[in-house]
Every structure is written in structure tokens, then in C-alpha cells.
Amino acid sequence: MTTDIVILGAKGRMGKTLVNLTLADAELNLVGACEREGNTGGIEHEGCIMTDCLEELLPQVPGAVIIDFTAPEASLAMAQIAAKNGNPAVIGTTGLNSTQQADLEVFAREVPLFWAPNMSVGVNTLLKILPMLVKALGPDYDMEMVETHHKMKKDSPSGTALKLAQCMAEARGWEYDDVKKHCRDGIIGERPKNEIGVQTLRGGDVVGDHTAFFFGPGERIEITHRAHSRETFASGALRAAKWLAKQKNGKLYSMADMV
Structure with a gap:
């Protein structure tokens, strides 16, 4: 059984690593990649939708797990959209304050969410x-x-x-x-x-x-x-995505829950 994956910030340093590792893993299927407006070219893979609008993408990929290593404000916006569409999400974004973490816990009541400031x-x-x-x-x-x-x-x-x-x-x-x-x-x-x-x-x-x-x-x-490499964090996030796809909503999961 494969896990469908959507990657945010797919052309950034971490995003490129996530894309490459996803494509190399037979248990994962890259179905979507999201980037900012005007920067959506360059990722060519059969079955992968490249877009600058996550809200338009998610209804086309029901159940796909989102992976997000972007910025606090972007991650909160993503979590709200994920909760609305029922897509689980793995968040590796750092710099979230206590209020933002509390907001993630609220969204996690609606959809499985996983947050860890370090996936190692x-x-x-x-x-x-x-x-x-x-x-x-x-x-x-x-x-x-x-x-x-x-x-x-x-x-x-x-x-x-x-x-x-x-x-x-x-x-x-x-x-x-x-x-x-x-x-x-x-x-x-x-x-x-x-x-x-x-x-x-x-x-x-x-x-x-x-x-x-x-x-x-x-x-x-x-x-x-x-x-030594961003692959350390990317591999942890993809492992979390496989695990999260089988979990229920109700709490904000962490590495401690998975390992």
C-alpha cells in the first residue's frame, strides 16, 4: 500500500530533498507539489499536480499527506486548509510560538496533524x-x-x-x-x-x-x-507521513508518539 504525498515549498532546499526521496521510495506516491505564485515550473512527474494554490489542489488528492517545512504563518494557513479538506499533514516548521502551537492543536481535532521542530x-x-x-x-x-x-x-x-x-x-x-x-x-x-x-x-x-x-x-x-545532510530530516518526515496516514484525528502528534 502506498501513501500519497503533497509537498509544500517543493523547490526550496528541503522541498527538493523531499521530492527526490519521495520519488525514490516505492511506498510513496508524489501526487502534488505546491510553490509560491510564479515559481511552479520545473517539477515534472507523471500524476503530480504542480500548483500555487493548496486549496484548489487538495480536493483533487483526497487523503494525501501534506509535508510542510515552510514558515510559521504559512504552516498555520496550511493546517487550516488541511483540516477543511481532511488531509493529514506533517509539519517540520520551526519558530512556532506557543499561540501557534495551540492553534495547531485545535486543527488537529479535525484532521491528523504531526509537528516536530526536528525530525531526526x-x-x-x-x-x-x-x-x-x-x-x-x-x-x-x-x-x-x-x-x-x-x-x-x-x-x-x-x-x-x-x-x-x-x-x-x-x-x-x-x-x-x-x-x-x-x-x-x-x-x-x-x-x-x-x-x-x-x-x-x-x-x-x-x-x-x-x-x-x-x-x-x-x-x-x-x-x-x-x-550532516537535510536527508536526515526529510527521511524522518516521510517516515512520519507513512505513520500518520494510519492515525486518527484528535491530537497533535509528535516524534515521541511515532518512535
């Missing part, structure tokens, strides 16, 4: 391991996070860095918004004990590096995840 199996394994490390080390270890991405990335800090830092804060019993420090500049004084710094580096074509630091008395622990 390795990163999602870290989300399980880091809380155990936080608790084992105890409160004497200061926690920090550094993330590095390519110079074209628009949001900062990355969604993955935020998710990792949030899980570390929760493991220590902290509210993340109360302890986060996303920028340091000038004479800032001593570091508060209840603080997690998340620092951002941008440059070149780095796909994505994240390092969690634990600074303790007389020692330092660093745990780093490096993504």
Missing part, C-alpha cells in the same frame, strides 16, 4: 536522554545550549535548541520562560544559578549542530548532535 531520530533520542542526565548530575551543574545553522536560517534560536533546552529545564523543575537567557551582552554580572543560556551561531551552509553543556565543579560534559 538522534535528536529525539537526546530528548529522552538529557532529562536523565540532568537528574543524575544534580543542581551543581550549570546547563547551556549552543546551536549553529546556515546563514539563510530565519528563526533564532532554532526550534530544536529550544526543545532541548526546554526538556532540560523541565527535568530540573523549572519553567523555561523564567530561566532562559537567549543573549548576553555588556556587564551582565555573575551567572544566576537558575538560568539556561541558549546561544546562536549562523554562517555558511551548516545543516544543524546542537551542543548541550553541563558545567560542573572540576569538569565539563558536552553532548553534540550534528546533522
